[in-house]
Amino acid sequence: MAHIGSSVQGQHSVSRVREALLARYRGLEHGFDAAFGSALNPLRHLGALGFLLFWLLAVSGIYLYAVLDTSASGAYASIDQMSREQWYLGGWLRSVHRYAADAFVLVTLAHLLREWLFGHCHGFRRFSWLTGVPLLVFVLISAVGGFWLNWDQLGQFSATATAELLDALPLFATPLTRNFLSNAAVSDRLFSLFVFVHIGVPLLLVFGLWFHIQRISRAAVFPPRALTLGTLAALVALALARPVLSQAPADLAVVPQLLAFDWLLLFMHPLMYATSAGTVWLLLAGSLGLLFVLPFLPRSVAPVPMAVVDPVNCNGCRRCFDDCPFAAVTMVPHPIRSTRQMAQVDADLCASCGICVGACPSSTPFRSARDLVTGIDMPSRPIGALRRQLQERLALHRGSNRIVVFGCDRGARVDAVAAPDVVALSLMCTGMLPPSFVEYALRDGAAAVLVSGCRAGGCEFRLGQRWAQARLAGAREPHLRAAVPREAVATAWADAGDEGALHGALNELRSRLRGAAAQALPARGTAHG
Amino acid sequence: MAESKPPLTGPSDPSGSTSSTSSTSSTSPTSSTSPASPTGPTAWIGQALLYGLFALVIGLFSSWPPYRHLAADQALIKLSFSHTGKPVSDCAAQSPEQLAKLPPNMRAPVRCPRERSPIRVEFDVDGKAALRHSAQPSGLSKDGASSVYHRVQVAAGAHRIAVRLTDDVRSAGFNHVREATVTLRPAQILVIDFDTSTQEITLK
Numbered sequence: 001m002a003h004i005g006s007s008v009q010g011q012h013s014v015s016r017v018r019e020a021l022l023a024r025y026r027g028l029e030h031g032f033d034a035a036f037g038s039a040l041n042p043l044r045h046l047g048a049l050g051f052l053l054f055w056l057l058a059v060s061g062i063y064l065y066a067v068l069d070t071s072a073s074g075a076y077a078s079i080d081q082m083s084r085e086q087w088y089l090g091g092w093l094r095s096v097h098r099y100a101a102d103a104f105v106l107v108t109l110a111h112l113l114r115e116w117l118f119g120h121c122h123g124f125r126r127f128s129w130l131t132g133v134p135l136l137v138f139v140l141i142s143a144v145g146g147f148w149l150n151w152d153q154l155g156q157f158s159a160t161a162t163a164e165l166l167d168a169l170p171l172f173a174t175p176l177t178r179n180f181l182s183n184a185a186v187s188d189r190l191f192s193l194f195v196f197v198h199i200g201v202p203l204l205l206v207f208g209l210w211f212h213i214q215r216i217s218r219a220a221v222f223p224p225r226a227l228t229l230g231t232l233a234a235l236v237a238l239a240l241a242r243p244v245l246s247q248a249p250a251d252l253a254v255v256p257q258l259l260a261f262d263w264l265l266l267f268m269h270p271l272m273y274a275t276s277a278g279t280v281w282l283l284l285a286g287s288l289g290l291l292f293v294l295p296f297l298p299r300s301v302a303p304v305p306m307a308v309v310d311p312v313n314c315n316g317c318r319r320c321f322d323d324c325p326f327a328a329v330t331m332v333p334h335p336i337r338s339t340r341q342m343a344q345v346d347a348d349l350c351a352s353c354g355i356c357v358g359a360c361p362s363s364t365p366f367r368s369a370r371d372l373v374t375g376i377d378m379p380s381r382p383i384g385a386l387r388r389q390l391q392e393r394l395a396l397h398r399g400s401n402r403i404v405v406f407g408c409d410r411g412a413r414v415d416a417v418a419a420p421d422v423v424a425l426s427l428m429c430t431g432m433l434p435p436s437f438v439e440y441a442l443r444d445g446a447a448a449v450l451v452s453g454c455r456a457g458g459c460e461f462r463l464g465q466r467w468a469q470a471r472l473a474g475a476r477e478p479h480l481r482a483a484v485p486r487e488a489v490a491t492a493w494a495d496a497g498d499e500g501a502l503h504g505a506l507n508e509l510r511s512r513l514r515g516a517a518a519q520a521l522p523a524r525g526t527a528h529g
Numbered sequence: 530m531a532e533s534k535p536p537l538t539g540p541s542d543p544s545g546s547t548s549s550t551s552s553t554s555s556t557s558p559t560s561s562t563s564p565a566s567p568t569g570p571t572a573w574i575g576q577a578l579l580y581g582l583f584a585l586v587i588g589l590f591s592s593w594p595p596y597r598h599l600a601a602d603q604a605l606i607k608l609s610f611s612h613t614g615k616p617v618s619d620c621a622a623q624s625p626e627q628l629a630k631l632p633p634n635m636r637a638p639v640r641c642p643r644e645r646s647p648i649r650v651e652f653d654v655d656g657k658a659a660l661r662h663s664a665q666p667s668g669l670s671k672d673g674a675s676s677v678y679h680r681v682q683v684a685a686g687a688h689r690i691a692v693r694l695t696d697d698v699r700s701a702g703f704n705h706v707r708e709a710t711v712t713l714r715p716a717q718i719l720v721i722d723f724d725t726s727t728q729e730i731t732l733k
Contacts, residue, residue: 035575037566042579102587157598167678173667174611175678181609181720182733230580238584244591254716255605261596264587270596 015300022117026497029458038455038493040226045457046111048220051209052228053104056235058202060097063090068149070195072186076151080246087243095239101143102264103235108139116294118460123303124215124326124351126295131212133291138205143265145197154259154266156180156250159194161269168277183252215349216462217327304428305379306350309343313362314375316341319477320356323431325462329356329376343376353461354378354432358468361478363434365390381428390437393423394445401448401513403506404441406433408453410460412494412502422506429453431464435471435480442488448509452492452502465493487512604685604713606654610723611676614646614666614696646698648675652721653691654683685715692721692730705730 032041042049067090069078082090112132115121121129147158163176179185213219222228247260261270272280307320311334320343321329328349334342343356357363362375365387372384394402397420405424407414414424423446427433430453438449451472459465470476472491480489492505567575599605620641628636645666652660659681667673675696689710693703705723707730713719720733 032579034567035572035579037572039566098591099584099587102591103583106587164678164680173673173676175609175676177607177678178609178611178676181607181722230576231583234580234584235587238588242588242592253718255599255603255718257597257599257601257716259596259598260592261594262591263594263596264590270598273598 012300018117018119023497025114025117026495030495030498033455036227039457040224041457042223042227042231043110043114045220045223045227046107046114048223049227049231050104050107050111051221052223052231053100053107054202054205054209055222056100056232057097057104060093060100061199061202063093064097065195065199070149070191071188072151072191075149075191076246076249079150080152080249083243083245091243091245092236092239095242095244096235098146098244098262099235099238101146102262103231105139105143105264108136112136112291121295122299122301124328124349127215127348128212129295130292131208131214133288135205135208135212136291137288138201138208140268142198142201142205144268145194145201147262147266148194149191149198150246151186151191151250152246153248153250153256154261156252157256157259158266158269160252161272165268165272165277165280168281180252183250186250186252215326217325218463304352306347306352307345307354307356307376308379309345309376310373311336311342313373314342314360315362316343317361318343319359319361320376323355323359323463323467325353325355325464326351345376351461352378352380352428353464354381354428355461355464355467357383358432358434358464358471359478360434364436364478365434365440366436378428378432381432383434386425386427386437387440389425390423390441391444393425394441397421397423401510401517402446403448403450403509403513404446405450405452405502405506406430406437407502408464411452411454411496412492412498413496414452414502416499417503417506421510429459429461429464430468431459431461431466433468435478438472438480438489439484442484447513448488448490450490450492450502450506450509452494452505455493455495455498458495469493487516599682599716602685602715603682604715604717604719606659606681606683606688606690606713606719606721608650608652608660608677608679608681608692608721610648610721611674612648612696612723612725613674614648615699616642617644617646617698618642619699643670643672645672645675646696648677649695649703650677651691651693651703652679652681653689654681655689656691683713685713685717687712690721690732694723694730707732 029041029043032043036042038044064079064082067078067082069075079094083094084091115125115129115132144158144162147155148162149155160177160180163180166172167175167177179190213221223231247256263270268280268284271283307328314334316331316334316337318331318341321331326349328346328351329343330346331341332344334340345356356376357374357378360375360377363372363377363383365372365383372387374383377383390404394404399421401421403422405414405417405422407424407426408430409426409428411430414426418424423441430451433451438451441449451468453465453468454460456465456469467476469491471478472480472489474480474482490505490509492502494501494505620639622639623631623637628638647666648664650660650662650664651658660677660679662677662679664675664677665671666675687710689708691708692706694705695703697704705728707721709732711719711732720731722731722733723729724731
């Protein structure tokens with residue numbers, strides 16, 4: 001019992017640390033928002049940036065491979081000559097290749113950290129997490145292997161250190177280090193192995209990445225254009241300002257002396273010489289083991305029931321299929337209507353976000369049925385209950401300037417703006433809100449409606465804020481009808497902890513309503529006079 | 530049959546939509562609170578600074594601080610060999626009775642053990658023990674080569690080196706010995722190996 005108690009206490013401690021770090025990370029993200037805007041914030045596109053850098057590595061790598069003489073005696077000269085004599089293309093591409101590799105490692109680690117901070121390793125995201133962790137190994141091997149191809153002193157040091165690290169494991173009958181005892185020992189065959197490592201492992205990485213994004217729809221394999229251009233510009237400028245050049249050619253008769261060292265990619269080598277190969281293996285195995293175990297640690301958060309399809313109300317329109325951010329909805333033959341299809345939810349993939357409910361045309365509150373039952377619904381928070389709550393709360397509030405606030409459980413808390421003139425309703429995700437609810441609230445007595453959710457690009461369920469915004473703007477089905485007065489509708493995209501912004505948007509809406517009322521009074525007086 | 534998920538798209542499409550939007554208007558709500566896309570010189574300067582910081586971090590730590598693996602006045606001795614030891618015991622002639630118990634195709638008159646002796650090595654630098662090691666033969670049947678790899682960092686200059694090696698458990702003492710005085714330049718690597726063709730310890 002004492003063991004279980006201490007284990008639970010340990011989990012709480014980890015959770016507290018994570019929450020504290022998350023608050024700081026959110027602060028950093030919001031700081032970046034001030035410069036980039038929330039939708040183009042690079043910290044919200046780390047995965048897509050990783051893809052961009054990988055594509056950049058692939059394209060620049062193809063050219064470099066074409067130029068590389070893949071022999072032990074010719075490799076150094078071919079790369080060095082290209083860097084010096086063709087600095088404007090080959091040399092520049094080489095620099096971009098190296099800096100993109102550095103950036104790739106940084107962005108990948110930041111992506112991992114962000115996903116952990118947001119708790120994205122459990123439940124329906126476990127697959128993406130578990131398929132992502134091995135990619136770290138592939139990234140590291142690909143990155144380190146690149147230095148060997150350019151057979152300079154840095155490559156010599158890295159290859160020897162890697163061989164010594166691998167020899168610490170009982171893998172090879174003959175130590176790998178024997179390949180690096182003398183210059184004569186480095187053969188063309190060994191260089192073929194180098195080439196295989198630096199090209200074969202990235203190919204494995206492509207397959208791994210494909211698996212990694214299998215369970216999300218519309219995976220961003222390119223960041224937004226502005227972010228792409230900005231990142232490329234930064235790397236290109238760096239490559240021009242500080243071109244990467246080879247160090248002295250490898251000579252296995254001497255120890256490389258002072259090396260211009262890439263700490264971002266080769267950090268393991270100095271760590272090994274400062275400690276031991278066993279320590280490095282222990283750290284690597286421990287880190288990977290911990291990352292693999294994280295998704296299986298018990299959580300205090302109770303699981304939310306998944307979305308459920310009602311065949312009677314599902315007409316097979318495919319909107320939930322289109323909108324589901326995690327590809328949890330598939331279309332199958334309709335059991336009742338022979339010519340139609342019906343949505344089917346995969347329990348393993350469902351995030352229980354309710355975005356599919358917001359997409360369903362049957363979720364409109366204008367339906368005359370006493371109990372609103374929609375085509376796809378969340379059993380824990382059915383859309384019928386939302387309509388009932390809205391009706392009851394609006395009936396309770398008397399006054400001419402009642403404002404309905406639809407919020408998101410994951411964004412700024414709507415209960416923070418509770419006031420006599422406010423009907424605040426929180427959804428599992430803003431994407432769960434059918435736009436017709438906005439019109440329904442206005443017709444049922446609300447003077448205005450404020451829709452709130454996470455900042456653009458920061459939706460806990462990836463696409464909820466994006467779809468909500470597009471639906472309200474009439475750019476995505478189901479859309480907010482054009483007849484709805486837009487001056488009575490406002491949005492406030494505010495993250496958790498951003499309640500001040502929500503308050504500000506609400507006050508702005510109140511001012512607008514007061515201004516409209518003040519304008520209406522003289523007009524009414526003139527009409528009566 | 531179930532259909533697969535929608536295809537991959539980049540986020541450049543603002544709606545990201547694959548569904549019909551033909552009947553919709555594109556009128557946005559009149560008020561929108563979010564740092565959606567800040568404009569103006571402050572935002573541009575902020576972006577430039579952050580991209581610059583990104584480039585600076587990469588540019589800096591991809592080559593700085595320099596790393597020195599070995600102090601300028603040091604040299605390195607690598608003792609490395611991969612050598613198959615002698616069998617752990619002598620070959621034994623089989624008696625007719627023993628042979629009779631074996632299948633006809635296995636009746637070899639002399640049986641030799643597969644297992645090889647571990648290689649015991651002693652390595653001294655300037656009279657001090659740098660390594661005492663017994664390298665076990667590789668393979669499940671212990672019939673493979675024994676391997677040793679050991680690095681010793683020494684000051685550049687003259688050193689008295691002694692390497693003793695035995696590859697036969699049946700004999701006491703060392704059957705291969707090499708002693709020499711070597712003068713090492715700074716950063717020089719001296720490789721001590723075992724040449725299986727000449728059965729000699731080599732210094733290169």
